[in-house]
Amino acid sequence: MKHNYKSIGRCLRTLGVLIGMMFMPMTSAWAEDAPAPATEAAAPATEAAPAPEVAAAPAGPQPLEERLQLCAGCHNPDGNSIIPENPKLSGLDAKYLLRQLKDFKSGDRTNDIMSGIIGMVDESEFKDLAAYFNEQKRSEGVTEKPELAAQGKQIFDEGIIGSAVPACSGCHNEDGSGTNKYPRLNGQNPVYVANQLKNFKSGARKNDPKAVMQTVAKRMNDAEIEAVAEYIVTLKEAQ
């Protein structure tokens, strides 16, 4: 069923609603498509914050340790996700994390899974979650395609002059460690990285504030995207 929804593409958010509903019928209104009623319905849900009836996923803000159990299922307790599609959150800039969470909540960034999950999390929890994952140490990764990674290194360090792709290292740093303006990439799961680049390219992800990543990705073909993703996973933060 999940797979069917994915292939339809336009129903991405609907799946989010479904996942949300499975855990908590009331806040699922957050993710609904019609904007006006959604906000109306959401307001009383958060205000009332009724005593939790469903022990597994009570409404309203949760203490950090309990909320982390939800995230850990997909992103690992230390934020170093081992599921290829799920990003490592460890060591990402806290402001970057905060903005992504807000964008998932507002619908500025969508993903069939995360959009549903975020409906369960109260906005007041975002800051602590961001701070927690920011403090975790990014784990190292390995590539299963070293030859591809070697091609990717060229793109990462030098860009592609013919199609005016700027070197990724220019913004994200040579070691991929990033800054407060450009997110950390080192050791990131290659499937996730390639997905993001394809989403930036197609415009499915367009919450990058200056649209620079969309511009970069639009100049790349799929082979180049796969190659650079394989190199990124091998990057280790310089000491």
Add this chain to the structure above:
Amino acid sequence: MMKTLLSICVALLLPLQAVAADAYVPKVYGKKGYVWDEMTPERVEVLRLGGDPVKGKEAFRGCRGCHKADAAGVREGVYPRLSGQHTSVLIKQITEIRAGIRLNPKMLPFVEDPAIALEEIGDIAVYLNQVESLRENGKGPEDMSAKGKKLYFANKCDTCHGKNGEGDAAKAFPVLAAQHYGYLMREMKLIETGARGNSHPDMVKAIAKFSQTDREAVADYLSRLPDYRTLAK
């Protein structure tokens, strides 16, 4: 008054944000009837604000992917060397590229608002004027500097670009010394044909009678000149 000017600039730039979001479909470039050194409102505002090199270094991060961390560009000259260029020239070029007057589709999305804010232009320009490039610039395939030097002075290029290719900061005439050969060759062609969009009319005249080998000789001569800042010391 200046506040109003700024808000006008910002208002003018707002529609560009939408363009940037859809990205890489360049608009129509070049401005017919370009008057040399005509001040765009944005340029007036950038000059008024001045710049801070520390902030400029940070803002330049978004440019390093092409122009490189030391602003040396690439030897083949696809990306020019920016280090040591006059602040006034950098501001003129950047604001005119943003305004669509100078053609540069490769770079535009990265320098357009909001990728770079108006306030950051002066910062970047001041920083670039001071930065030292570590890598050498690209030279011509063979040393033609004797011929190039003759042509350079015989055609009065030095009246604007200086005896040492150091340009003129006050008049916004660019530094040419130690620039990449490939870039100099391309720009002379673009200026001659008008494809660059923002050239000095006298420069267009001066370059019009140059043959291909003349251009090669002058570009080679200029590429072999030392960074003018090393002469002042």
